[in-house]
Amino acid sequence: MSGKPINELGRSYGRLTVVRRCYFQDAAGRAIWRCRCACGKYTNVLGADLRVGRVKSCGCLRAETIQNATLEQRSMWSRLGGIASGVSKRREKAELAVYAE
Numbered sequence: 001m002s003g004k005p006i007n008e009l010g011r012s013y014g015r016l017t018v019v020r021r022c023y024f025q026d027a028a029g030r031a032i033w034r035c036r037c038a039c040g041k042y043t044n045v046l047g048a049d050l051r052v053g054r055v056k057s058c059g060c061l062r063a064e065t066i067q068n069a070t071l072e073q074r075s076m077w078s079r080l081g082g083i084a085s086g087v088s089k090r091r092e093k094a095e096l097a098v099y100a101e
């Protein structure tokens with residue numbers, strides 16, 4: 001073991017809740033955390049990505065954004081998004097742009 005990892009256990013980031021630290025690390029030796037998403041799936045996320053807010057779900061958040069945009073249920077999405085995580089219109093557009101690339 002090298003360094004002293006930041007303890008993320010039990011913390012919540014967006015839809016994710018950290019359940020344990022993974023036994024492996026990334027190439028730079030940074031901690032990777034096992035997270036449970038609000039939708040019930042599990043995903044491994046780099047601690048740094050959690051802390052800067054780059055990763056907030058297992059991927060379902062983006063998928064729902066795309067789906068809602070496709071179905072034009074925009075009013076429902078903004079209501080849910082506003083309550084759940086304060087997702088702004090700007091962020092919604094940013095995620096769509098990333099997905100399109």
Ligand SMILES: [Zn+2]
Binds near residue numbers: 038039057
């Ligand atoms: Zn999810």
